[in-house]
Amino acid sequence: MNWTAAIPEIFLALSGLAILMLGVFVRREPTFLCSMLAVGALLLTAVLVLGGSDGAAYGGQFVVDPFSSFVKLLVLAAAALALVLSLDYNRREGLARLEYPVLMLFATLGMLVMASASNLMTLYLGLELQSLAIYVLAAFARDTLRSSEAGLKYFVLGALASGLLLYGISLVYGFTGGVGFAGMAQALADPVHASPGLIAGIVFIVAGLAFKISAVPFHMWTPDVYEGAPSPVTAFLATAPKVAAMALLLRVMVTPFGHLLGSWQLLIELVSIASMVLGALAAIGQTNIKRLMAYSSIGHMGYALIGLACGTPEGIRGVLVYLVIYVFMNAGTFACIIAMRRRGLAVEKIADLGGLGRSDPGLALAMAVFMFSMAGIPPMSGFFGKLYVFLPAVQSGLWTLAVIGVLTSVVGAYYYLRVVKVMYFDPGVEELDAPPASLSVLATGTALFTTLFFVFPGPFIGAAQAAARVLFG
Amino acid sequence: MNAVGFPILSLLTWLPLVGGLVILSVRGDEATVAANARWTALWTSLIVFALSLILWVRFDRTEPGFQFVESLPWLPEYGVGYRMGVDGISVLFVLLATALTPICILSAWDVIRTRVREFMLAFLILETMMVGMFCAADFIVFYMFFEGVLIPMFLIIGVWGGPRRVYAAIKFFLYTLLGSVLMLLALLAIWHQAGTTDLAVLLHTAIPPAMQSWLFFAFLASFAVKVPMWPVHTWLPDAHVEAPTAGSVILAGVLLKMGAYGFLRFSVPMLPLASAEFAPLIYALSVIAVIYTSAVALAQTDMKKLIAYSSVAHMGVVTIGIFTFNVQGIAGALFQMLSHGVVSAALFLCVGVVYDRMHTREIARYGGLVHRMPAYAVTFLVFTMASIGLPGTAGFVGEFLVLVGSLRVNFWLALLGGSGMILGAAYMLYMYRRVVFGRLTREDLKSILDLSPREVALFAPLVILTLWMGIYPSSFTTFFDASVGAMVDQHAAFFPPVQLAGVLAR
Numbered sequence: 010m011n012w013t014a015a016i017p018e019i020f021l022a023l024s025g026l027a028i029l030m031l032g033v034f035v036r037r038e039p040t041f042l043c044s045m046l047a048v049g050a051l052l053l054t055a056v057l058v059l060g061g062s063d064g065a066a067y068g069g070q071f072v073v074d075p076f077s078s079f080v081k082l083l084v085l086a087a088a089a090l091a092l093v094l095s096l097d098y099n100r101r102e103g104l105a106r107l108e109y110p111v112l113m114l115f116a117t118l119g120m121l122v123m124a125s126a127s128n129l130m131t132l133y134l135g136l137e138l139q140s141l142a143i144y145v146l147a148a149f150a151r152d153t154l155r156s157s158e159a160g161l162k163y164f165v166l167g168a169l170a171s172g173l174l175l176y177g178i179s180l181v182y183g184f185t186g187g188v189g190f191a192g193m194a195q196a197l198a199d200p201v202h203a204s205p206g207l208i209a210g211i212v213f214i215v216a217g218l219a220f221k222i223s224a225v226p227f228h229m230w231t232p233d234v235y236e237g238a239p240s241p242v243t244a245f246l247a248t249a250p251k252v253a254a255m256a257l258l259l260r261v262m263v264t265p266f267g268h269l270l271g272s273w274q275l276l277i278e279l280v281s282i283a284s285m286v287l288g289a290l291a292a293i294g295q296t297n298i299k300r301l302m303a304y305s306s307i308g309h310m311g312y313a314l315i316g317l318a319c320g321t322p323e324g325i326r327g328v329l330v331y332l333v334i335y336v337f338m339n340a341g342t343f344a345c346i347i348a349m350r351r352r353g354l355a356v357e358k359i360a361d362l363g364g365l366g367r368s369d370p371g372l373a374l375a376m377a378v379f380m381f382s383m384a385g386i387p388p389m390s391g392f393f394g395k396l397y398v399f400l401p402a403v404q405s406g407l408w409t410l411a412v413i414g415v416l417t418s419v420v421g422a423y424y425y426l427r428v429v430k431v432m433y434f435d436p437g438v439e440e441l442d443a444p445p446a447s448l449s450v451l452a453t454g455t456a457l458f459t460t461l462f463f464v465f466p467g468p469f470i471g472a473a474q475a476a477a478r479v480l481f482g
Numbered sequence: 483m484n485a486v487g488f489p490i491l492s493l494l495t496w497l498p499l500v501g502g503l504v505i506l507s508v509r510g511d512e513a514t515v516a517a518n519a520r521w522t523a524l525w526t527s528l529i530v531f532a533l534s535l536i537l538w539v540r541f542d543r544t545e546p547g548f549q550f551v552e553s554l555p556w557l558p559e560y561g562v563g564y565r566m567g568v569d570g571i572s573v574l575f576v577l578l579a580t581a582l583t584p585i586c587i588l589s590a591w592d593v594i595r596t597r598v599r600e601f602m603l604a605f606l607i608l609e610t611m612m613v614g615m616f617c618a619a620d621f622i623v624f625y626m627f628f629e630g631v632l633i634p635m636f637l638i639i640g641v642w643g644g645p646r647r648v649y650a651a652i653k654f655f656l657y658t659l660l661g662s663v664l665m666l667l668a669l670l671a672i673w674h675q676a677g678t679t680d681l682a683v684l685l686h687t688a689i690p691p692a693m694q695s696w697l698f699f700a701f702l703a704s705f706a707v708k709v710p711m712w713p714v715h716t717w718l719p720d721a722h723v724e725a726p727t728a729g730s731v732i733l734a735g736v737l738l739k740m741g742a743y744g745f746l747r748f749s750v751p752m753l754p755l756a757s758a759e760f761a762p763l764i765y766a767l768s769v770i771a772v773i774y775t776s777a778v779a780l781a782q783t784d785m786k787k788l789i790a791y792s793s794v795a796h797m798g799v800v801t802i803g804i805f806t807f808n809v810q811g812i813a814g815a816l817f818q819m820l821s822h823g824v825v826s827a828a829l830f831l832c833v834g835v836v837y838d839r840m841h842t843r844e845i846a847r848y849g850g851l852v853h854r855m856p857a858y859a860v861t862f863l864v865f866t867m868a869s870i871g872l873p874g875t876a877g878f879v880g881e882f883l884v885l886v887g888s889l890r891v892n893f894w895l896a897l898l899g900g901s902g903m904i905l906g907a908a909y910m911l912y913m914y915r916r917v918v919f920g921r922l923t924r925e926d927l928k929s930i931l932d933l934s935p936r937e938v939a940l941f942a943p944l945v946i947l948t949l950w951m952g953i954y955p956s957s958f959t960t961f962f963d964a965s966v967g968a969m970v971d972q973h974a975a976f977f978p979p980v981q982l983a984g985v986l987a988r
Contacts, residue, residue: 366641367597381633386659387626396622396666403670411670415663422659426636426652434640434648463626467557474559 014066014073017057017081018121024050025114032107040105044096047110048089051117055085065127069189072127079476080124080256083333087249088117090340090451095241097445098347102355104150104239112149113245116142120253127264129178129188132257136174136221139250140167146245147238159237166230170220177213180206185265193265203269211266211273215280218261221254222310223303225283235303240355243299244343247306248336255310255332259317259325263480270320277318282413284311289420298346298359301424302339305383308421309335312398315410319401325477326470327398333469334394334462338382341455345376348444348452356441359428364437372444373432375456380429382459384422390462397470486540489552491566494534494580495614498606501526505603516598520591523602527584527609534580534613541573543960546968548619548682549573556622561678567619570965571746571816574958575739578823579612581943582735586728588940589831593727593838594642601642605728608634612736616743621669621679628744629662631737635729643724650717650724657707657717665704665744668697672752685751686972694756701749702760708741711764711801712771715794722790723843727834730786734793735827739819742800746812750804751969754976761805768805769898771798776905780912785833785843788913789826792869795902796822802899803884807973811887812966813959818880820958821951825868825877828944832862835937836917839930845913850922855932859918861941866914868948870907876951 028046032039058081065072092113099105119139126132144167148160182188184207185196197203220227235243262273288308295301313335316327349356365373382389395418402411444452462469501522508518542549548567556564568576587605594601608631615627632655640651673679676687689697707714718738722730750757772795779791796818803815835858836851837843852859868875871882881903889896922928933941951958 366600370600384659386633387629392626392629396670399667400670400673403667404674411667415667416660419656419660419663423652423656426655429636430640430648430652433637434651470557471559 011064011066014061014064015071015125017054017061018118018125020057021050021054021114021118021121024053025111025118028114029107029111032111038105039107040099040109041096043107044092044110047114048092050114051085051089051092054121055082058082058085069191070128070131071122071125073125074476074479075472076256076260076476076479077124079329079472080252081121083252083336084117084120084124084249087252087336087340088113088120088245090336090455091241091245091248091343093447093451094244094340094344094347095239096447098239098241098355101350101353102150102239106149109146109149112142112146116146116245117249120249123253123257126257126260127190129181129190132261133171133175133178136254136257137171139253140171140221143242143246143250146242147234149242150239155237156239159234162230162237163234166220170217170227173213173220174217177210177215177217180210180213184210190260190265194267197265197268200268200271203272208269208272211269212276214261215258215273215276218254218258219280222251222258223307224280224310224314225287225307226280228284228287228307231307232300232303235306236297236299236357240299240343240347240357243302244340244347247302247339247343251306251310252332252336255313255328259328260480262317263320263325267320267481274318274320277314278407278410281311281314281318281410284308284314285414285417286311289417292421292424295424296358296360298349298357298362298428301359301428302342302346305421305425306339308417309383311417312395312414315402315407315414316398318410319405319407321401321405322474322477322481323401323404324398325480326473327401329473329476330397330470331394333473334382334390334459337455337458338379338389338391341375341452341459342379342383344448344452344455345372345379348372348441348448350442350444351439353442359431361438361441362428362431363435364432365441366433367437368440369443371449372441372452375452376432377429378456378459380425384425385418386422388460388463390459393462393466486536486550489566490533490536491550491568491576491617492552494530494576495566495610495617497530497533498526498583498609498613502603502606502610505599505606508599519599519602520587523587523606524584526606527580527587530609530613531580531584534577537568537573538577541568541961543570544964546570546964551619556620561673561676561680562622563620563680564623565620565680565682566617566623567682568617570962571969572616572743574816574820574961575616575736575743575823576613578739578820579609579616579736581947582732582823582827583609583612585827585831585940585944586731588936589731589834590726590728591936593834597641601638604634604637605732608638608732612732615740619681621673621681621684624681624747625662625666625669628740629659631740632658635733635737638729639721639725642726642729645724646720647724650720653717654721657714661704661707661714664700668700671697681747687752689752691755694753695759698749698753698756698760701744701753705741705744705749706767708744709738709797709801710741710794711767711798712774712794713767715771715775718794719787719790722793722830723784723786727830727837730830730834731827734789734830735823738793738797739823742797742804742815742819745801745804746816746969750807750812751972754973757805757973758807758977761807764801764805765892765895768798768801769895771795771801772899772902773905776902776909780905780909782909783845785845785913785917786830787843788845788909789829789833792906792909793822793826795906796826796869799881799884799899799902802888802895803880806884806887806891807970808887808890809966809970810883810890812970813962814880814883814885814887816880816962816966817951817955817959818877818884821868821876821880821948824944824947824951825865825875828861828865828941828948829869831940831944832858832865835933836930840926845916847924848917848927849920849924850927851918851930853922854927854930857933857938861933861945862914862918864945864948866910868952870910871903874949874952876948878952879955
């Protein structure tokens with residue numbers, strides 16, 4: 010048994026426990042120390058992931074391959090960014106408790122397990138570990154009504170989604186006689202074996218995972234939870250779990266069910282189209298920037314799903330590239346949102362950004378970069394994300410998806426432009442407070458990444474290519 | 483490798499951005515920053531212009547293909563490269579863009595008083611995008627710059643524009659974006675088909691006839707909005723009226739040429755069958771544009787709006803010329819684009835001169851300016867005549883060539899397209915008479931000042947250029963003769979001679 014394959018996960022679990030103990034026994038205020046240690050643990054885990062060797066372990070339930078490493082690195086980066094985002098916010102909002110970084114570590118651990126899952130049971134284990142930690146995080150501001158409501162809402166709906174997923178797993182198990190991906194792929198090599206019961210099981214699994222990536226029609230929780238949860242938690246929620254759940258969806262659909270492409274392609278197409286359309290239209294009327302970001306993320310997941318709907322290595326590559334770009338521009342946007350404070354109080358109306366172009370040109374510039382990038386305007390990175398999902402769609406002849414995709418991106422551009430308009434064209438409202446250094450640095454870094462991605466796309470696309478190829482054996 | 487031994491096109495493209503970084507790094511109080519930003523922007527754009535003159539001198543006018551070629555691997559495994567190169571069709575547009583940018587910056591010198599640093603930065607970024615777009619010899623690179631133009635232009639209209647600037651800016655952005663994304667799909671289809679995005683290769687790649695129609699309409703959606711062709715021209719009057727003078731100048735001078743350039747660069751050479759098939763559609767839209775927008779221009783009371791509508795009419799002549807597929811028509815279209823770039827830019831500057839003094843563009847608010855502003859009246863007259871197409875000015879050559887080219891296609895096309903010249907004379911002279919001639923009755927006009935030295939410096943090169951292009955057009959046409967000839971030959975090769983003869987006889 011090759012237990013060393015899971016060293017990064019084991020290390021992360023142990024450091025989570027150690028940080029928890031340390032936090033309990035340290036006398037002075039432990040949160041900052043714990044957060045820093047948690048960031049360190051995430052980075053060290055990333056190093057371990059990089060140094061790990063490929064292979065399957067634990068009786069084939071756990072697999073390490075370029076795909077899992079790619080996803081893990083992205084998840085770790087997203088978690089580290091979200092943790093840095095929370096430092097200043099939690100201190101000001103009185104949320105600075107040591108459980109915060111610890112919960113985040115465990116959520117991340119769940120995502121790492123998800124990335125390596127090659128068995129429906131491992132999949133469920135990772136997903137639940139991740140979800141349970143995030144339910145608590147969403148309700149972390151326990152004294153505010155909105156946050157408690159967000160946590161509860163997410164929990165109830167999430168539990169329902171887990172139920173759907175489990176039901177789907179049991180159906181699939183019943184009809185294929187196994188829960189291991191490799192065995193299932195063999196059993197289903199001939200599409201004739203796809204009985205209606207199995208298809209129903211796949212639909213339930215897709216539904217459970219679609220909930221996690223907040224794709225339409227399982228998106229209802231997203232705006233409320235995004236708005237209610239503390240902003241750094243929203244930032245975390247919008248990035249890392251999306252990546253992990255999307256990766257899981259990719260692996261499940263492509264490895265065991267890959268031969269049934271004809272059966273599930275239409276399903277993914279419909280989910281993708283619905284997400285893109287709803288993400289574009291529903292966001293137009295929003296006045297709260299966090300709700301806007303919720304609808305925006307629904308739309309983005311719709312675009313990413315285009316790649317999955319193609320069911321080709323190029324399509325999967327497109328999804329992975331999209332996720333990388335999405336994580337960095339989203340983290341940056343949330344850095345700007347968290348920096349929105351007036352006289353010490355957090356504000357989150359879009360109108361509060363009025364005149365930011367004059368009062369804080371640097372922050373406004375960063376935000377504008379992210380908005381143009383999300384709208385998919387070159388040379389920002391968001392354009393390349395879209396390029397790499399539209400290309401496989403065109404190659405596979407999915408013209409409907411491609412055309413709807415570009416048209417909704419124009420509609421989407423309207424509300425992103427509106428944010429830019431408020432910052433640059435509208436008269437100033439009362440100035441925002443100067444952002445803390447951690448947020449400025451993070452926003453600048455991610456803005457540079459977003460702007461300069463076009464200079465060095467090669468390594469990212471190459472890595473995504475290698476990762477995508479693995480899924481197709 | 484390269485005729486000059488260093489990557490001149492990349493230098494031209496990215497140097498403005500370096501100037502922008504310098505502007506960003508300036509610290510100090512607002513007046514210092516503004517002064518520094520102005521001078522840095524002016525010098526950067528002047529240096530870029532001086533460098534671009536190397537193209538004028540070293541360009542080999544007998545070579546139809548790409549010159550000054552640069553190629554760096556970007557995404558080599560997918561056939562995408564950072565490829566730059568200019569041929570006879572694009573080289574003069576590079577020069578047009580580099581020449582107009584310093585003029586725009588100078589025209590905004592004391593007019594733009596708020597957020598000067600951001601204004602100059604936006605203009606330098608805009609120059610990077612424009613020059614890069616005309617230099618791009620790779621489809622993806624082209625598309626990046628083509629859409630990238632939207633960002634600085636959106637900000638220029640929206641931040642420094644008139645009262646309805648927000649509406650105009652967002653309309654401008656969404657209209658053009660909607661067109662461009664459809665082109666993106668066409669681009670992806672071509673990429674998939676050919677396996678590369680190298681323009682030099684794509685120009686000689688045969689695209690299946692079944693695909694050509696779809697691709698043609700996807701391109702049409704993008705370029706028709708940019709040109710703009712009737713009926714998708716409605717963003718243009720709004721954008722022009724609300725944009726600051728410098729924005730209008732660059733919009734009319736360079737950005738409108740991007741659409742027609744796209745037709746010439748992609749639609750005609752890559753999709754010859756579809757282009758020929760749908761040429762009548764283009765003719766119809768163009769003729770409507772010429773006649774309808776000329777009539778609309780006649781009724782305008784706002785000077786900028788009038789010139790904006792006249793731009794639509796002039797660009798209609800350009801699209802007719804492009805789709806005649808003969809040497810005269812295409813060369814005429816190119817010349818018309820260049821002359822329109824100079825003349826309409828100058829006309830917007832002329833409007834800007836009186837707007838800066840009186841803060842109104844209502845034609846009725848003026849009258850009798852010749853008594854107080856003789857130099858201005860002469861300058862304005864030169865450009866009015868050039869816009870009408872008076873022989874001896876830049877406007878004549880292009881329109882004449884297009885007329886000759888369209889006569890070879892169809893008499894009625896030439897007649898209707900040519901009616902634009904008559905209608906143009908009507909609305910331009912009518913406006914000129916109301917603004918410049920007549921009695922000076924309004925009190926506030928009696929103290930209006932003639933051109934300042936800065937304004938003379940703005941207009942002098944444009945006047946010289948207008949007359950030069952009108953009197954000795956060969957110094958410009960020789961640039962694109964070889965490329966246009968090659969393009970026409972390539973196009974004709976797709977059609978058997980019998981059929982071609984039939985087209986000629988029609």
